[in-house]
Amino acid sequence: MDNKGGIIVTELNELLYDKKLECPVCNEEFATKKVRISRLKLIKRDEDLLSYYEGENPLIYNVFLCPNCGYAATESRFDSVSARDKKILLEEVASKWSKRSYGGERSIDDAIVVYKLAFYIGQVLDYDKVELGTLAHSIAWLYRIKGDQEEIRFLSITKDLYEYSYYNESLVNAKGAKRDEIKLAYLLGEINRRLGNKEEAFKWFNGVISNPDIKSSPMLEKMVREQWRLTRNE
Ligand SMILES: [Zn+2]
Incomplete structure (x- = not known):
């Protein structure tokens, strides 16, 4: 198969494609589904910025999870693992992980499991509160798409994290990203x-x-x- 930048050419007609990754914690290679952005058609956007699309919502696939060690993070932060992070993840996550994959098509419930793990890892690794808030906000959105009242609990967690960040965190984080x-x-x-x-x-x-x-x-x-x-x- 011809692999161009993670896109497997034989599946070009599909809305989802396989992205190949190497886990920065355990170095295993794995594939995970992603939504082809060029195929997305926006239907509407909620006032707290949740976007709805025809077909799949890319939100569902935006956290990658290593099936071998359980490391999970959003695409943009997935590779940012320091030596210290790696040691913590091997002790706190990998040692307790029972191998299973979320790299295929995901239900909303699958996505919730994956995001909650990324949120837990964010707490363990001491992410900025604004980044943890963004994860909690995504979990609230997934519950909203599902029509589950748990949305409210996660919106409340999001509010506390965003508020803490607004008053206490600097405008530019350690990675140079501006809030x-x-x-x-x-x-x-x-x-x-x-x-x-x-x-x-x-x-x-x-x-x-x-x-x-x-x-x-x-x-x-x-x-x-x-x-x-x-x-x-x-
Ligand atoms: Zn791994």
Whole structure:
């Protein structure tokens, strides 16, 4: 088979393709499904930025999991494993892992298992709170797609993590990635609104509206004004 950058040519017509990876913890090679981005058709987007697509949602496949040692992380962070991380993962995750694969087609429940493991690993490795918040937010979204009330519990966890990050973490993390302050404040407003915390929602939305930087994000400005009005009418 001809393998071009992880895409197996014989499966080009499919919505999913196999990506080949080498685990940075145990060095085993494995394949995991990914959604072909070029085939995606956006249907709608929730106000806390969950996107819905025709067919598969790429969210379901965005965490890779090594079937051999149980290491799981989002695609963007998968290879960032230091020697210290590796030692911790071998002790805390690999030693307790019973080998199984989530590299094929995933149900929503499979995706929830994989994301929860990535979230646990993020806690063990002491990720930035904003990154842990993003994982918790993704878990809340998966429960929303499933129609499960557990969504609320994970939105609440997300709120606490985002809020901690907003007040305590520096704008630029150790890897040099800049956190989007205004988007984070908007999300805190919207998540509080969804949790029924009307006063808190207003506080965050007002902060975003009065921030001069909002002028550079017209889409976000439109959304925050919309959600502010919605909160007032609730
Ligand atoms: Zn591994």
